Amino acid sequence: MATKVIALAGNPNTGKTSLFNALTGSRQKVGNWPGVTVERKEGRLSLDGREVSVVDLPGIYSVGASSVDEQIASDYLLAERPDLVLVVVDASNLERSLYLVVQLREMGLPLALALNMEDVASAQGVRIDAAALEERLGAAVVPTVACRGKGVAELRRRLPSLLGDLPSSEPLSVPYGPHLSPSLKRLSDLTAELAPLLGVSPELAAIRLAEGDGEALAALERVKNRWMIDRRLADERERVEGLLGYDLQTALIERRWAFVSALAAQVVRRDLLLGGRPALSDRIDRIVTHRLLGLPLFLAVSWGLFRATFFLGDPIAGRLVGAFVRFGRFLEALLERGSAPELLSRFVTDGLISGVGAVVVFFPHIFLLFAFIALLEDSGYMARGAFVMDRIMRMLGLHGKSFMPLLMGFGCNVPSIMATRILERPRDRMITLLILPFVSCSARLPIFLLFAGTFFGARAGTVIFSLYLLGLVVAVVAAKVLGGTLFAGESSQFVMELPPYHRPRPAVVLRGAWERGSLFLRKAGSFIFLSVLAVWFLASFPPGVEYASAESWIGRIGRSTAGLFAPAGFGFWQASVALLFGFLAKEVVVGALGTLFAAEGVGLAQVLPRYFSPLSAYAFMVMALLYVPCAAVVAAFRGETNSWKWTFFMILYTSFVAWTLAVAVYQIGRLSGIGFP
Numbered sequence: 314m315a316t317k318v319i320a321l322a323g324n325p326n327t328g329k330t331s332l333f334n335a336l337t338g339s340r341q342k343v344g345n346w347p348g349v350t351v352e353r354k355e356g357r358l359s360l361d362g363r364e365v366s367v368v369d370l371p372g373i374y375s376v377g378a379s380s381v382d383e384q385i386a387s388d389y390l391l392a393e394r395p396d397l398v399l400v401v402v403d404a405s406n407l408e409r410s411l412y413l414v415v416q417l418r419e420m421g422l423p424l425a426l427a428l429n430m431e432d433v434a435s436a437q438g439v440r441i442d443a444a445a446l447e448e449r450l451g452a453a454v455v456p457t458v459a460c461r462g463k464g465v466a467e468l469r470r471r472l473p474s475l476l477g478d479l480p481s482s483e484p485l486s487v488p489y490g491p492h493l494s495p496s497l498k499r500l501s502d503l504t505a506e507l508a509p510l511l512g513v514s515p516e517l518a519a520i521r522l523a524e525g526d527g528e529a530l531a532a533l534e535r536v537k538n539r540w541m542i543d544r545r546l547a548d549e550r551e552r553v554e555g556l557l558g559y560d561l562q563t564a565l566i567e568r569r570w571a572f573v574s575a576l577a578a579q580v581v582r583r584d585l586l587l588g589g590r591p592a593l594s595d596r597i598d599r600i601v602t603h604r605l606l607g608l609p610l611f612l613a614v615s616w617g618l619f620r621a622t623f624f625l626g627d628p629i630a631g632r633l634v635g636a637f638v639r640f641g642r643f644l645e646a647l648l649e650r651g652s653a654p655e656l657l658s659r660f661v662t663d664g665l666i667s668g669v670g671a672v673v674v675f676f677p678h679i680f681l682l683f684a685f686i687a688l689l690e691d692s693g694y695m696a697r698g699a700f701v702m703d704r705i706m707r708m709l710g711l712h713g714k715s716f717m718p719l720l721m722g723f724g725c726n727v728p729s730i731m732a733t734r735i736l737e738r739p740r741d742r743m744i745t746l747l748i749l750p751f752v753s754c755s756a757r758l759p760i761f762l763l764f765a766g767t768f769f770g771a772r773a774g775t776v777i778f779s780l781y782l783l784g785l786v787v788a789v790v791a792a793k794v795l796g797g798t799l800f801a802g803e804s805s806q807f808v809m810e811l812p813p814y815h816r817p818r819p820a821v822v823l824r825g826a827w828e829r830g831s832l833f834l835r836k837a838g839s840f841i842f843l844s845v846l847a848v849w850f851l852a853s854f855p856p857g858v859e860y861a862s863a864e865s866w867i868g869r870i871g872r873s874t875a876g877l878f879a880p881a882g883f884g885f886w887q888a889s890v891a892l893l894f895g896f897l898a899k900e901v902v903v904g905a906l907g908t909l910f911a912a913e914g915v916g917l918a919q920v921l922p923r924y925f926s927p928l929s930a931y932a933f934m935v936m937a938l939l940y941v942p943c944a945a946v947v948a949a950f951r952g953e954t955n956s957w958k959w960t961f962f963m964i965l966y967t968s969f970v971a972w973t974l975a976v977a978v979y980q981i982g983r984l985s986g987i988g989f990p
Contacts, residue, residue, distance in 0.1 A: 323401035325372030438584030607701035687825030722752030882929030939971035
């Protein structure tokens with residue numbers, strides 16, 4: 314017997330992911346949708362002893378949306394026809410969510426509703442008659458509060474019967490009124506050949522044509538009576554516009570919204586005492602999204618986040634450093650007692666301990682930073698950050714929605730590059746792809762932690778904050794330049810929904826921090842280890858040369874490019890080598906320095922001041938921030954653009970910008986006497 318499939322659909326920010334996690338638990342897998350790099354989540358659910366597949370679709374407001382991730386959801390629902398579509402509805406804003414529900418019921422899809430965020434609705438004085446809504450829609454309705462698990466057991470109890478009863482669900486009939494119904498009837502008389510291509514009835518095929526649905530218009534190219542349908546469609550558009558004063562598509566949407574509004578009015582009751590008082594989210598938003606206070610407040614919160622990361626992380630990292638030093642000495646003594654070969658002893662102490670250990674000691678800072686970020690995300694404040702940044706984005710000719718991939722870039726540039734699929738216009742998407750490498754990902758953080766902690770002491774948090782801010786400034790300036798030259802044109806409008814505030818859940822915050830932190834540890838134990846091993850090997854040969862000397866293989870590589878960085882204040886070959894290997898992974902910059910300077914006999918914090926001044930250290934961090942991203946990001950960029958030309962352009966222009974700014978920082982600072990004492 315084939316496995317039943319439940320598709321989880323709904324608007325963004327309705328708690329869909331929380332319900333998916335509550336239903337499937339740890340039985341999830343994450344991949345990509347076929348042919349695209351948009352994330353696909355699929356889980357398994359056991360119902361009455363049988364396995365059911367649960368697919369979490371991207372958030373969508375209506376069928377036939379234009380962005381790639383929304384189009385994926387539409388195509389899946391219409392083409393795959395899952396056994397049950399479980400629509401997650403925001404109970405605090407029922408009318409907005411019902412538009413998608415009505416569209417899906419109109420198509421005859423087997424449907425059930427999770428009336429989610431019931432607690433938020435209750436706090437706002439909103440009461441929904443779930444039984445009445447179920448009767449009017451012809452679809453099961455189960456109230457839930459997914460983030461707390463409320464109602465999930467009842468939903469699981471009803472799912473087996475829903476999967477058995479609903480596949481023959483009759484379509485919902487929407488009254489389109491005396492002006493539109495005759496037009497739709499005349500169109501449907503011609504769509505008998507088109508309807509099977511779309512997997513719908515002739516009546517629904519006519520509605521989708523009238524709405525300007527992209528898939529319907531594309532399928533129209535393959536039918537024999539295309540010219541008749543085109544002519545009829547043009548006639549009906551002209552007729553409706555003459556009657557109503559606006560186009561057929563707008564008229565259809567308006568009539569459907571009128572139906573949705575009437576339906577919501579029949580099942581929703583409001584407590585005027587509670588409803589008349591602004592919700593807590595609205596009262597907070599008056600401050601945090603204020604056109605004058607919003608941006609300074611967002612920057613202040615971000616600065617505080619970095620300060621707290623150092624304040625709490627430094628003591629733990631200090632203990633880790635001491636532990637690695639003691640462990641290295643223990644291994645060195647053990648190898649000496651065992652008469653181990655000198656090459657093996659040098660590999661363990663200079664390569665493994667000094668290289669990988671130099672990276673791993675920053676795990677506390679990374680864990681804390683992402684715990685704070687997860688806290689802001691789970692509370693709902695991070696979305697406000699995107700909102701207040703929209704004004705800046707638009708002034709610089711960048712789509713406001715572009716800030717969402719930029720925010721993701723603080724974690725890793727690879728998924729942020731994939732996230733540009735939410736942008737509908739190729740112009741907006743290409744500009745965003747080209748500026749994303751300037752956003753400081755978590756892989757650069759160990760470099761900043763090392764240099765800022767070594768050279769700037771108590772001001773390290775402020776220095777790191779300035780680097781993150783610099784990356785954003787360079788990104789938006791680059792967007793302005795690219796938007797006015799290579800990609801001239803107007804950006805499309807930005808529409809964003811702000812989710813209600815929530816009390817951050819410790820489990821969610823800790824899980825988010827651990828997922829990102831453990832990824833860092835896995836990289837340290839695999840890819841970074843192999844990279845450090847390569848650095849150690851090149852520093853140890855040819856035989857007979859002093860370890861990590863200018864005459865070693867790696868010294869010769871570094872000397873060939875070191876002069877390029879002399880104007881930026883770090884024209885010695887070790888810095889050149891570290892940046893070169895940083896192309897493999899940015900954390901390798903620290904690992905490479907730890908391996909190369911291991912022969913000095915002291916920790917990196919003690920040896921770096923022999924080579925860098927505070928000014929040149931800051932210039933080095935600017936270079937590490939902005940130069941060509943790691944190989945994984947370059948590969949993702951190539952996959953998204955499908956163009957080697959734009960990939961090489963990105964590599965060259967990011968490296969040029971990085972070198973120019975690093976030189977400018979050092980030379981201006983030197984000439985003006987700024988030394989960052």
